[in-house]
Structure formats: C-alpha cells, structure tokens
Amino acid sequence: MNAPLRIAPSVCPHDCTSTCALEIEVRDAKHIGRVRGSTRNTYTNGVICEKVARYAERVHHPDRLQHPLKRSGPKGSGQFTRISWDEALDTVAEQFQRATAKHGSEAVWPYFYAGTMGLVQRDGINRLRHQMKYSRWYSTICVALSDTGWAAGVGGKRGVDLREIDEHSDLVVIWGGNPVNTQVNVMTHAMAARKRGAKLVVVDPYRTGTAAQADMHLAVRPGTDGALACAVMHVLFAEGYADWPYLRKYTDAPDELAAHLASRTPQWAAGITGLTVEEILAFARLYGATKKSFIRCHHGFSRSRNGAANMHAVTCLPAVTGAWQYPGGGAVYGQTGMYPLQRELIEGSELIDPSIRALDQSRLGPILTGDPEALHHGPPVTAMIVQNTNPAMVCPELQLVHKGLAREDLFLCVHEQFMTETAAFADLVLPATTFLEHDDMYTASGHTYFQVARALIEPLAECRENHWVIAQLARRLGARHRAYDMSAWEIMDEVLRVSGMWDAQKNLDAGGQDFALPFEQAHFLDGFPTPEGRFRFKPDWKSCGGRWQEMPVLPDHMDVIDKACEARPYRLVAAPARTFLNSTFTETPGSLAREKRPTALLHPEDCAALGVAEGDRVQIGNERGAVLVHVRPQGGQQRGVVVVEGIWPNRHFENGMGINALTSAEPGWPNGGAVFHDTAVWVKRCD
C-alpha cells in the first residue's frame, strides 16, 4: 500500500521576483508529486506559474547529473567519465593553486548567478572568493541598470506594496515587462483591480500576453521610454495635472523640470517613440486625471544602453502628479532594500580587498578572449568555478563566450543540475542538488516576505549542495572560516539572529516574515530615502561613477542606443519566454512542447516586404553573427521591430548559435548593465 502523501511547505528558488510560497506533495523520501501555490503568503496567494507546477518533471528528469565527471574528449565534446568527489575537488583545488602560482590570485574567477536565489547556496561562493583574493564580481546581467535608474530618483530599492492595487488603484500601468510570462502574480493583483473597474495600461514594444489584456497598449520603439515619460510629464505640467504643493514639499527641482519639459512635447516624443501624438495625449490625460495611479516598473525596459535614464524618467511620473500620496498610488520596482539582513557570515564581506579587480559578469566573452580593458589590464582568467548560471546561453556576445570557454589554457569546473551548454565546455562537472534537496532562505523582490525552506527529499545520487562544495574546496585551499564548519541551516539561523529577524524555525513555522512597511513609509510621506529626503528629478549620477557625465541632468531621451540604420533596419527584442526561466526549464518536456521552436515575431507589413509568411525561415544578423529562426507575423508592434522570445539552447538554432550571438556586451550607461533588448539587426529571407 502507498504511504499517505505529505504536503510540505517550500519556496520557489528561481530567479523570479515572485518568490512564490509553495506546497509540495512529498511522495516518499526521494520523490515529489504536484507542486501548488500556498495561500500562506498573501502576495503570491496560491498562484504559481505552470512551469513550476510541473516541477516533478525537472527534479526527477532522467538527465539530472548524478556523479562528478571529468572530461575525456576534446573541450566542448561532451565526453566525460565518472570520477569520485575527492578526485574532483582535489583537482579543482590544484588547478586554482596552479593558476594562482602562474598569474596571481586574480587569474581565478568564481562565476555565479541566481539559478537559485537562496542566500546561503547562492552567495557562499563570494566568501571563498574574498578569502583567496580571486577576481571580484561586478554583477551586471540583470538589475544593474534598473537598480541604478530607480535609486537615482527614489533613493532606495523599495516602493509601494503591490497588494494595495487590488482594492485601491484606479489605474495600473505595467511598464516594460510582461508579467504574464515572467511574474504571474503581478497579473493576479492587476486583474483584481481591473475587476473593480481600474484601467490597465501596458507599455511594451510588442503585443505580449500582458498587453493583450490591457485597456491601452503603448507599443513604443525599444529604448525610447524616456521620451514617452517626458512627453507625458510635459502634458501633466501644461494641462494642470501637476500637484504643485506635493512637488514643493517632496521633490528637488520642480521648476527646473517644468521648464526643461516645455520642449519635450508629444510631437517630439512621437518622432522618437513611434507612437502617435493622440496615443501619448490619451495616456498622459488618463494618468493625470487619476490620482490613484500605480506604475509597476519592470526590468525589461531597462535592458538598453539608456535603460537607467529611462527607468529614472518613468519614476518621475508619480512625483509630478503626487500619486505617491494615495493608497494604491505610486510605483514599485523591487523591494529587496526592505530586509534588515546582515550577510557577512554568508559572503565574508569583511574579507573584501578593494584592490582586487572586479570583473564584469556580462563581459565574459571579452574577458575570456583577452580584451585588455575588460581584464582591467591585469592577468588573464585561467581558472573558473561556475555555480547557478549558464553563461554559454545567457551571456551577450555568445561567439566570444564560446571561444573563451573552449580555450585550452582555461580550467573550467561547472557545478550544475544538468549538462548545460556551459557544463559541456567544462573540464570537470559536479552534480548539484535542487531546492527540494537542500535548506535555504529567500528574500523577494516583488513582495516583502522573507521565507525559509527545508530540504524535503534526499539528494539524488551523489548530488551535493553549493555550500558543501565551497566548504570542501576551502578546506583544500587552506581557507578557514567558521561558516565552513556550519550546516546551511546553522548559517541561516545565525544570520537571522544577528539581523534581528525571526529565527529559521520560527520563520518556517509561520510561513514567512512580512517586512511590509507602514503606509507613511511605504509611500515616502516621511521623505524619500535620498540624502535630502526629496525625490530627485536631478539625480546624483556622479555618485554612480562610470560614464556619469554623459547622463541627462533632468529626465530625457538619452540618444545612445544601437539605432536602426540602413544596414541594420530592425531593432531586436530578445524577450523572456513563458515556460522557460532564462535557460532553465529548456530541458523539461512540458516547456519544450509549449514553446515549440525559436520564432521571430514580425509586423505583417514587414513580413510582406520581406516576402515571408508564417513558418518561413529568416536569418537575423548583425556585425556579431546571425541566427536562423521561423517567422510568425503579429500585429500590435511597430514596423522595424523583431521579437524573439526565449533563451533557447543554442542547438535549437541551425547554426548552433543562440539569440545572444546578436546581443552586445557593451555596458549600459552610466555604470554598466547588460543591454539584451538594444540591438540593431538585419532580417533576410532564407530560401
């Protein structure tokens, strides 16, 4: 007879701002059944995405890595033989020591990202990095531009609690994101507001699943949101929608802003955004006339060279109308600044040596192919351990990434759950646990809960958690730290205690601790978290460093994008797919069946001009490379825009190079950040 099913709590660890509270059917010590959303968290409130509901497909996938492997064929051949953990770990330590002896410790670059968002398993790699003086980490692939742009005006990474919109907002603007694909819970709340009669506006270059549900869809040209925001503010000032008492009390330079915007007319913005003057006016008037207006700023529209400037421009809107003051009014982008976490024990931040170079995550291609500037004019990178990321698919300038990963003089160790395209380049592959097989704790960005989760099943075969691997390497490298003698649970417990938060068990029992701020603070009525307590129309870009001098003094259209031109007349948006999560889930049958194949969405008139119809093949290319995809004509986007959803495995493209072969590793302004949706390309019909 089957044992009764146990339903156990967990937390989704994937790189998604929803950080959903989960309920897992535990079938036995090794198997799970269905995954459902839990109502113990009132933001995620029982709703989860389809890919995680099918998690049994992933955790019990026959292709999960099970044993340490050593390369037995040429680099990238995918030929491996099984070895013991001891041999594997001894080899990594030896190779790191060899690289250090030859070129200095900066030749070693531990490379990680957010495959799991669990703080202990994700960030422990930094402790070892700092102790060993390995090259430091400049994290740019995801939030660099959006964080910079949000902080420029607001001052800190927090905003209004999105749960407010259900009952209070009269207008919800989803700006530069597609939550139907990427964070389904935003839609639950937006739809609750809409049911009450609130209007929904979506600003996105193409007709996404989100845009399809909107009352108004503003299909801007990619990289032009700053112009749209300025024209909207022009109308707000010109037509009496500006809240002057609010502006005088809570903002830094409203008179200068109003004067500056006098020339940023809807006509001006129409020329840049490709929208009509009527569309801009209609949106501006709707926004101006609705006090309880809420903007959900997403990451998507920040992934352009001018993305930080555009994010800042959009955050200025509620400061002009004073929407911040009202329940259901204001904006949010991320809430991670809310948690009082002291992370030293996890990251070893007290060990940081600022004289060690910090290499830019998104510039992996230039770094591994010896670009002196990318290397800060220092030694080459000759040894790496990769955890929680799949750069051979997700990084820009993919040809350079692959060329670099294939270097004979690079020692590469990849700790993974699957034989990803990055792992296939490795000298050593180590098998990793999933969140169902290890303990960890999670902040969220879309909401304000802090959540703890326990391992629910035994690790598959010889899979090991990240914390264990780092501790084992540290021992072999002679790096001592108390954290290496602690379990992940003990680290969590101590971090929570010193941070003044609930301890791990209490958090688990309560189903998460909510750090939502009281209304006054959440709406910045006690001041914005800038040094002078006011919202900044004139950001202190200088404090960001980098190319700050080129940033607009007041919100504007920053004309630094990869503009369409005669040779490359299209602008590519490399948007996320619904049932992949970056490159994760590209191995699960359910997701592959839904996404079908890499597809270019093109305006029907562009299809006609190119002489292509549904299902025909086109090549999309630029100076970096070309990819081959099938076409789908789709209205609701401008001519000259081409959208390819999903970071498909490179092998799904006929020439073996995925979409990031086209994207650029040039850093965004002012201080870096990847620019995945800022690419001029040509499109050609294939016969």
Ligand SMILES: Nc1nc2c(c(=O)[nH]1)N[C@H]1C(S)=C(S)[C@@H](COP(=O)(O)OP(=O)(O)OC[C@H]3O[C@@H](n4cnc5c(=O)[nH]c(N)nc54)[C@H](O)[C@@H]3O)O[C@H]1N2
């Ligand atoms: N299913 C799924 N979920 C995911 C991911 C995934 O790959 N798949 N990725 C996860 C990760 S790592 C992150 S960071 C989050 C991101 O999630 P969000 O912050 O919600 O942002 P995205 O949905 O990525 O934004 C993509 C949208 O931005 C639009 N966009 C691109 N350029 C512009 C522009 O210039 N202006 C405007 N207005 N819009 C633009 C695209 O057309 C696309 O519809 O999602 C996470 N969730």
Ligand SMILES: Nc1nc2c(c(=O)[nH]1)N[C@H]1C(S)=C(S)[C@@H](COP(=O)(O)OP(=O)(O)OC[C@H]3O[C@@H](n4cnc5c(=O)[nH]c(N)nc54)[C@H](O)[C@@H]3O)O[C@H]1N2
């Ligand atoms: N074209 C295009 N490219 C993009 C984007 C885009 O919108 N368009 N978005 C960018 C963004 S926002 C981001 S954040 C990056 C994300 O890029 P990545 O960080 O590479 O994200 P994933 O592709 O999900 O890869 C995470 C990997 O971590 C592994 N993993 C998960 N949990 C664990 C664990 O506990 N231990 C170990 N050792 N491994 C684990 C998974 O198996 C998976 O292979 O991609 C970027 N690339």
Ligand code: SF4
């Ligand atoms: S919506 Fe995001 S956080 Fe929620 S289950 Fe899906 S991937 Fe995980």
Ligand SMILES: [Mo]
């Ligand atoms: Mo991301």
